Amino acid sequence: MKRITALVFFSTGIALYCLVPFLWFVLTSLKSNAELEAIPPVLIPSFHLAFYRSALQQYGLLHYVVNSAIVAASATMVTIAIGSLAAYAIARFNLKWTNFYLFLLLAISMFPQIAIAGPVWSILDRLELLNTYQGLVAAYIALSLPLAIWILTTFFRAVPGEIEEAALLDGCSRIQALYKIVLPLAAPGIFTAALLVFIYAWNEFFFALIIMTDPDVQTLPVGIALFPGEYTMPWGEIAAASTIATIPLILLTLVFQRGIVRGLSAGAVKG
Amino acid sequence: MKSSPRAALFFLLPSLIFVGLFSIFPIFESFRLSFYRLILTLPWLGQRIVGLENYSDLLSDPVARDSIGTTLIFIAVTIPLELLFGLGIALVLNHGFRGRGLLRAVVLIPWAVPTVVSSQMWRFIFNDRYGLVNFLLFGADTARYIAPLADPYLAMISIMAAEIWKTTPFAALIILAGLQGISDDLYEAASIDGATSWQKFRHITLPLLKPALLLAVLFRTIDALRVFDLVYVMTQGGPADTTNVLQFYGYKKTFAEGMVGYGSAIAVTVFFMSLLLSLAYLHAFKTSRLQDRTP
Numbered sequence: 046m047k048r049i050t051a052l053v054f055f056s057t058g059i060a061l062y063c064l065v066p067f068l069w070f071v072l073t074s075l076k077s078n079a080e081l082e083a084i085p086p087v088l089i090p091s092f093h094l095a096f097y098r099s100a101l102q103q104y105g106l107l108h109y110v111v112n113s114a115i116v117a118a119s120a121t122m123v124t125i126a127i128g129s130l131a132a133y134a135i136a137r138f139n140l141k142w143t144n145f146y147l148f149l150l151l152a153i154s155m156f157p158q159i160a161i162a163g164p165v166w167s168i169l170d171r172l173e174l175l176n177t178y179q180g181l182v183a184a185y186i187a188l189s190l191p192l193a194i195w196i197l198t199t200f201f202r203a204v205p206g207e208i209e210e211a212a213l214l215d216g217c218s219r220i221q222a223l224y225k226i227v228l229p230l231a232a233p234g235i236f237t238a239a240l241l242v243f244i245y246a247w248n249e250f251f252f253a254l255i256i257m258t259d260p261d262v263q264t265l266p267v268g269i270a271l272f273p274g275e276y277t278m279p280w281g282e283i284a285a286a287s288t289i290a291t292i293p294l295i296l297l298t299l300v301f302q303r304g305i306v307r308g309l310s311a312g313a314v315k316g
Numbered sequence: 317m318k319s320s321p322r323a324a325l326f327f328l329l330p331s332l333i334f335v336g337l338f339s340i341f342p343i344f345e346s347f348r349l350s351f352y353r354l355i356l357t358l359p360w361l362g363q364r365i366v367g368l369e370n371y372s373d374l375l376s377d378p379v380a381r382d383s384i385g386t387t388l389i390f391i392a393v394t395i396p397l398e399l400l401f402g403l404g405i406a407l408v409l410n411h412g413f414r415g416r417g418l419l420r421a422v423v424l425i426p427w428a429v430p431t432v433v434s435s436q437m438w439r440f441i442f443n444d445r446y447g448l449v450n451f452l453l454f455g456a457d458t459a460r461y462i463a464p465l466a467d468p469y470l471a472m473i474s475i476m477a478a479e480i481w482k483t484t485p486f487a488a489l490i491i492l493a494g495l496q497g498i499s500d501d502l503y504e505a506a507s508i509d510g511a512t513s514w515q516k517f518r519h520i521t522l523p524l525l526k527p528a529l530l531l532a533v534l535f536r537t538i539d540a541l542r543v544f545d546l547v548y549v550m551t552q553g554g555p556a557d558t559t560n561v562l563q564f565y566g567y568k569k570t571f572a573e574g575m576v577g578y579g580s581a582i583a584v585t586v587f588f589m590s591l592l593l594s595l596a597y598l599h600a601f602k603t604s605r606l607q608d609r610t611p
Binding site: 049052055056059060062063064066067069070073081082084085086127128130131133134135138140142143146150152153155156157158159160161162163164165166167168183184186187188190191194219244247248250251254255265266267269270272280283284287290291294295297298299302305306309 | 321323324327328330331334335337338339340341342343345346349404405408411413415417419420421422423424425426427428429430431432433434435436437438440441443445446448451455456458481485486489490538541542544545548549562563566567570571576579580582583584586587590591594
């Protein structure tokens with residue numbers, strides 16, 4: 046009995062710790078201006094949508110959402126396509142240098158962003174890709190490939206090789222084997238990798254900040270970080286924009302939590 | 317299966333192009349540029365090779381030295397607390413009880429919140445007029461309200477709190493995976509021998525959890541070394557440079573002030589700090605795994 050009480054106590058504590066800060070921000074977005082400024086603060090708002098209307102109409106929130114969706118979706122698709130090819134070679138050819146490549150990728154994923162930021166900016170500048178979707182997407186592909194290849198390799202290795210061998214003997218090419226046999230069998234892994242790449246690209250701020258200086262192409266994190274307001278911050282609108290940026294991610298995470306937990310610990314725990 | 321190296325190269329090539337162009341080449345380029353004097357706002361000076369001058373400037377620049385200190389303090393405070401909270405959460409989640417799946421989903425929420433959103437959220441919570449922290453401390457007595465983000469010490473503590481909140485779930489997940497790898501038989505055997513809960517935790521859980529803990533420390537340290545979003549949104553490195561972590565300082569020098577050479581020297585410094593820390597942890601990780609195998 047004592048054990049159950051302790052478990053309930055700690056579980057409640059953990060849930061409050063994780064939920065309250067963000068919930069407070071969501072409640073703030075649903076307040077009216079008077080409720081926002083009230084001291085003591087109003088706990089239960091009157092569910093005004095005024096801040097959402099203003100964020101959409103005056104601050105062009107929708108526009109940032111569209112930019113983020115375009116960038117994150119394109120980066121995810123290309124990364125998974127390129128990453129599957131690489132992961133297939135690493136999982137199946139099993140050569141010394143393909144395994145070395147896998148460790149090189151792990152090392153690259155540990156680079157601090159600032160260590161590569163200047164040159165990445167110059168390259169995109171020379172290619173005239175600054176302030177374009179393609180430029181940011183290209184950077185995101187490179188930055189999320191290590192994670193994607195690690196997860197995909199783990200899942201591809203779990204697909205038994207016999208089916209493919211039979212197909213290869215029957216004259217099926219490597220590409221066909223990947224496309225027709227391994228990809229369908231490793232679908233959960235592909236989905237997990239895609240989800241994590243999408244979340245990464247949706248949340249990324251540092252490179253978006255330096256590559257996208259033109260408000261027309263900026264993504265949601267940049268829009269939320271640079272919310273205009275020198276002396277009085279439009280907290281209601283910031284909270285509304287933040288809620289809109291976060292709710293899709295929370296839904297994805299809650300629905301696919303098993304896959305995410307497995308993906309996050311895929312490379313990690315096996316070491 | 318016969319595998320030709322040329323086929324492997326064909327499969328790897330697309331990924332190599334992206335990673336080479338946007339990760340491997342830039343690292344070498346940052347190295348090269350750190351030996352040059354290159355200031356974008358003074359283009360007529362051109363690109364002049366100056367040897368180690370940028371690095372000697374770095375050593376004599378008090379802001380840079382403080383920035384290294386700030387970054388190390390940030391790591392030294394946040395990582396142990398994240399691990400402690402993460403361990404606590406993992407221990408609770410490792411029990412089989414109704415609603416465990418729901419709790420695990422709730423724990424993932426801080427992880428799913430974009431860093432910029434969590435930065436604005438904590439900036440609001442620490443706000444000097446409407447902040448929840450002020451209300452919890454002083455109630456409706458607005459005369460006593462404080463502005464934590466304008467205070468040299470409280471600003472750093474606020475950023476640390478925001479970082480710990482956001483990253484504890486990740487630590488908890490890695491530790492939970494480690495906990496689930498420990499066989500129940502060990503605990504049962506210990507129970508039969510009359511071991512207390514604390515003894516079981518101290519002599520079974522902790523030693524077997526060491527690889528998972530080290531891994532969590534490794535990933536979290538590497539990540540803490542590149543903290544940027546929180547500082548950019550909450551304090552812009554202020555007040556008086558007290559939250560000026562390295563990644564922010566490098567960004568400011570390179571992109572705001574156009575001092576590419578000096579900024580590259582900061583970038584290379586961060587790179588080596590990250591490399592040294594990972595090598596140290598990987599070494600500790602390997603030795604701890606070897607010890608497990610040779611009882």
